[in-house]
Structures are given as structure tokens and as C-alpha cells.
Amino acid sequence: MEHFSSKDMALKAQKKILSSMATKSSVQMFIDDTTSEILDELYRVSKEYSGNRSEAQKVIKDLIKIAVKIGLLFRNNRFSKEELGVAQDFKKKLHFGAMTAISFYEVEFTFDKAVMSELLTSCRDLLLRLVNSHLTPKSHNRITHVFNHYADPQLLTQLYDPDGSFRGNLTKICTGLNKLVEDGTI
Template sequence: MESFSSKDMAMQAQKKILSHMANKSMVNMFIDDNSSEIMDELYRVSKEYTGNRTEAQKVIKDMIKIAVKIGVLFRHNRFNAGELGLAQDFKKKLHQGAMTAISFHEVEFTFDKTVMSEILTGCRDLLLKLVNTHLTAKSHGRINHVFNHYADPELLTKLYDPDGPFRPNLIKICNGLNKLVEEGTI
């Protein structure tokens, strides 16, 4: 028996089209203004840290593509009960990461690059498990690219340097994270 499903085909087409259209105007359609502002700050940090505009754009573009694809999967109810449990674990870990990032910013001399890096790699691992059977190896590579980039202890150390050039970016990132936490988004 042939296993054809127009619903599956529509979802595949949607994921493919949206992944090719991941630009600023598409971000606004799928990602709220606050999250978009956080991403803008993350882009600025990445650009300055790497000294490479193209690499910074690629990291953010990968982040957007992954967010959009996961959104499509949720909208089409593609996750089973076990995967929905992983999604909850991911959300909890992301919330923990946001609270830790904010705390490290607000309480002087508490920043620990190892703790922050471990939380981010934990988020990466949960997300990879969640999408394991739903997304391609290329998408898994995008997830690794994003989380490995921001979990880099050297980048984190520079970001949290109280006298460093990223201080204004960190303030905006943490203000945005605070809003997301207050709204219950993360």
C-alpha cells in the first residue's frame, strides 16, 4: 500500500520554503519583537567577537531556521508524547539558562563560564533529541552550530566582562530575557 499523505507533503514543503526565507521579515512573522531584539544583540556580539559579519549572520540565520522548523513541527502535531516530554525538558532548561544568564548579569562576581556553557550544551542536546527523527542532518548541524557558538567559554567570558565592550549588549539581552521570563515564554 502506498503511504502518500498530502498533509505530510504540505508540512515538508512548508519547512523547505520557510528555511529558504529565513530573513528579517520572516523573523517578524514567526518570532516576537522581544525575541527579535535579543537576536539582534546576539548578532552584534557574534559579529564583534568573531570579527566576521558573514559568520555572525550564519549563526543567527541558523537559529531562525531551527526555530521556524520546530514551530512548523509543533503546529502540525508531529511530536509524540515522549518528544513532548523532551520539549518540556528543553523549555525548563532554557528557562534555567535565562534565569542563570540574568543572575550572572545582576549579581557581580557570580559569573561562571563553565555553568553557562554546560546549560547551553544541555539545551543543545535536548533539542537534538527532540528533533532527531524529524529534521535532517543539516538541521542538526545548524543546532550544533548555534549552541556551540554561544556556549564558547571565551565568548561568554568576554560577554560577561563588566568592563568589556559587550556590556551594553548584555544589558539589552538580559532585559529581553527578563521580559520573556515574565511573559512565561521561556
């Protein structure tokens, strides 16, 4: 017996269309200004750190595609009660991670790369659990790519170096995170 659902097909089409539109110019249609500013700074950090413009673009593009697809799944009520519990756990962990990132920035000599890396890895694992049955292995790889990139202890160490070249980027990232925390977005 073949299972067909026009609603499922429409959702797949939306995910496909939106993922192909995940470019820097179109991101502003789906992501607010504060988040866009944070993404711009994350792009600059990735570009400088990796020395590879295309890798930095790929990381941000992967992040945007995943955010858009998960947003679509939420709007179309695709998550089970159990998955919504995982989503709540992810949101709490993300909030805690943002607060920790801000605290490490504001309070000198408190940065711990192992703590920050573990928080990002934990967020990755929760997100993979959330989308396990909803997204393709290619999307799972995108999630892994993004979180592994930013959980890199060497990147984090350079980012949080008080005298390093990323200090201005970190200031803008934390200012944006602070705004999102205050707004209740994360």
C-alpha cells in the same frame, strides 16, 4: 508498499519555504519584538566576537530556521508523547538557563563560564533529541552550530566581562530575557 501523505508533503513544503525566508527582514513575521531585539544583540555580539559578519549572520539565520521548523512541528502535532516530554525538559532547561544568564548579569562576580556553557550544551542535546526523527542532518548541524557558537567559553567570558565592550549588548539581552521570563514565553 509506498507511503504517501499529502499532509507530510505539505509540512515539508512549509519547512522548506520558511527556512528559505529566514532573513533578517522576514524574521519579524514569525518572531515577536522582544525576541527580535535579543537576536539583534546576539548578532552584534557574534559579529564583534568573530570579526566575521557572514558567520554572525549564518548563526542567527540557523537559529531562526530551527525555531521556525520546530514551531511548525508543534503546530502540526508531530511530536509523540515521549518527545513532548523532551520538549518540556528543554523548556525547563531553557528557562533555567535564562534565569542563570540574568542572575550572572545582575550579581557581580558570580559569572561561571563552565556553568553557562554546560547549560547551553545541555539545551543543545535536548533539542537534538527532540527533533531527531523529524529534521534532516543539515538541521541537526544548524542546531549544533548555534549552540556550540554561544556556548564557547571565550565568547561567554568576553560577554560577561563587566568592563568589556559587550556590556551594553548583555544589558539588552538580559532585559529581553527578563521580559520573556515574566511573560512566560521561556
